[in-house]
Amino acid sequence: MKILLLGAGGQLGKDIQARCGHHGLDIEAVGHGRCDIASKEQLRAVFGEVSCHGVINAAAYTKVDQAERDVDAATRVNQDGAGFVAELCCEKGLPLLHVSTDYVFDGTGAEPYAHDALVGPRSVYGKTKAEGEKKVLGAHPGAAVVRTSWLFGEHGPNFLKTMVRLAFEREEIRVVSDQVGCPTWSGHLADALLSMMKQRLTSEVVAQGVYHYCGAPQSxxxxxxxxxxxxxxxxxxxxxVRAVHPITTEEYPTPAERPRYSVMDCSRIEREFGIRQGDWHEGVDVVVAHQLRELKALKQP
Ligand SMILES: NC(=O)C1=CN([C@@H]2O[C@H](COP(=O)(O)OP(=O)(O)OC[C@H]3O[C@@H](n4cnc5c(N)ncnc54)[C@H](OP(=O)(O)O)[C@@H]3O)[C@@H](O)[C@H]2O)C=CC1
Ligand SMILES: Cc1cn([C@H]2C[C@H](O)[C@@H](COP(=O)(O)OP(=O)(O)O[C@H]3O[C@@H](C)C(=O)[C@@H](O)[C@H]3O)O2)c(=O)[nH]c1=O
Structure with a gap:
């Protein structure tokens, strides 16, 4: 069985490619160079060339601060492009897994957000992703939106890689302690998506509507x-680096507002697919070792 992967060159896309064999799935990995998802013509060409059983869309505009002044670019990809992918999947009768984000929430909650909780994005990135979700679900009854959060993997850029870099540049690092969420290793998320798709293609289970999948524990x-x-x-x-210091959001001003609290309740994906949250510490061990090896700074055994 073969899946078509859009956004193949990104952090998540690369981990999906590395892991699809473990799930017994073949993959046609399509990157930005071959297909701009905001171009319906290019998408139509890819869907015409590739014969597949399901689609995962990991393509997105992910630069959260830059999106505040690059609204059109973020809208084109996260909103319009996401909708076009769903329309074509619907036309071809293909199940779709579309990846979204915790930044669709306003962050004023105090309990983990349920999959059907109201969204209220505060940033351009979050708004375009929330609109994209609506377009996807409106266009295709066979689509599932999988929201995740605070993704980190070997193929970043991501927050973990920034911290490793800063560890070699600075003695002190200051980081906000009043924004709480769930870090997610992209390896865990790749396995979750592939497992969902495999079950969708080989059993009666249907993936429809919104699911949450992120790492644990909250942090x-x-x-x-x-x-x-x-x-x-x-x-x-x-x-x-000698120390990491907790600071407030006000002490680290950014162009885009982030949710103060974006912990997500992942019970639906566990109930329907048996997929459990992974411990993000496992990913930190793997990705930090990988980064240190890249920097030639890994201790010899
Ligand atoms: N990173 C994170 O912390 C989180 C990410 N997510 C979501 O997870 C998904 C994967 O994110 P991640 O892998 O981290 O992101 P990346 O930015 O690493 O990858 C996104 C990929 O999409 C490609 N892309 C951008 N615009 C287009 C376009 N118009 N057509 C086709 N491809 C395009 C990019 O290519 P290029 O580089 O050439 O532009 C890049 O290869 C996204 O939906 C994101 O919103 C959710 C929560 C957290
Ligand atoms: C680098 C740095 C960041 N911060 C703060 C800024 C911000 O509030 C928080 C996270 O910073 P970043 O800008 O690296 O992360 P950010 O780009 O906001 O990460 C988000 O990316 C998108 C794509 C998502 O979908 C989200 O789930 C989330 O992962 O940490 C510090 O406090 N100190 C620092 O030295």
Whole structure:
């Protein structure tokens, strides 16, 4: 069985490609160079060339701060492009898994957001992703939106890689401790998506509507940074950093507003697909070691 992957060159796309064999799935991996998802003509050409049983859309505009002044570009991809992918999947009768984000929430909650909780994005990125979700679900009854959060993997850019870089540049790192969410290793998410797709294609289970999948346990960005730096110090040589300090959001102003709280309730994906949240610490070990190896700063055994 073969799936068509859009967004193949991204952090998640690369992990999906690396893991599809473990799930017994073939893949046609299509990157931005071959297909701009905001061009219906290019999408139509790809759907015409590739014979597949299902589609995963991991393509997106993901630069959260830049999106605030690049509204058209973010809208084109996250909103219009997402909708076009769903329309074509519907035309061809193909199940679709579309990836979305915790930044669709306003962050004022205090309990994990259920899959059907109201969205209220505060940033351009979050708004375009929320509109994209609506377009996808409106265009195709055989589509599922899988929201995830705080993704990190070997093929970043991502927050973990930023922290590893800063560990070699600075003695002190200051990170916000009043934004709480769930870091997610892209390896875990890739397995979750592939498992969903495999079950959708080989059993009676139907993937429809919104699902949440993120790592556990919940954490602030500060706690996440502290865990990353702890691992850098344990495994690395030559890093400069002495301490990570908690700060408030007001002390780290950014163009885009992030949710203060974006923990998501992942019970639906577990109930319907048996897919459980992975512990993000597992991903930190793997990705920090990978980064240190790249920097030639991994301690010799
Ligand atoms: N990164 C994160 O922390 C989180 C991500 N997500 C969601 O997960 C999904 C995967 O994200 P991630 O892998 O981290 O993101 P990346 O930015 O690493 O990858 C996105 C990919 O999409 C491609 N792309 C951008 N515009 C287009 C376009 N018009 N047509 C085709 N491809 C395009 C990019 O190509 P190019 O680089 O050439 O532009 C890139 O290869 C996205 O839907 C994102 O919104 C959700 C929560 C957290
Ligand atoms: C680099 C840095 C960031 N921060 C803060 C800024 C921000 O509030 C928070 C996260 O920073 P980043 O800008 O790296 O992460 P950000 O780009 O906001 O990450 C988001 O990406 C998109 C694509 C998603 O969908 C989200 O789930 C989420 O992962 O950490 C510090 O406090 N200190 C620092 O040194």
């Amino acid at each position: 602030s960005w500060y706690e996440f940074a502290d865990a990353i730096i702890g691992e850098v110090k344990r495994l690395g040589v030559g890093c400069k």
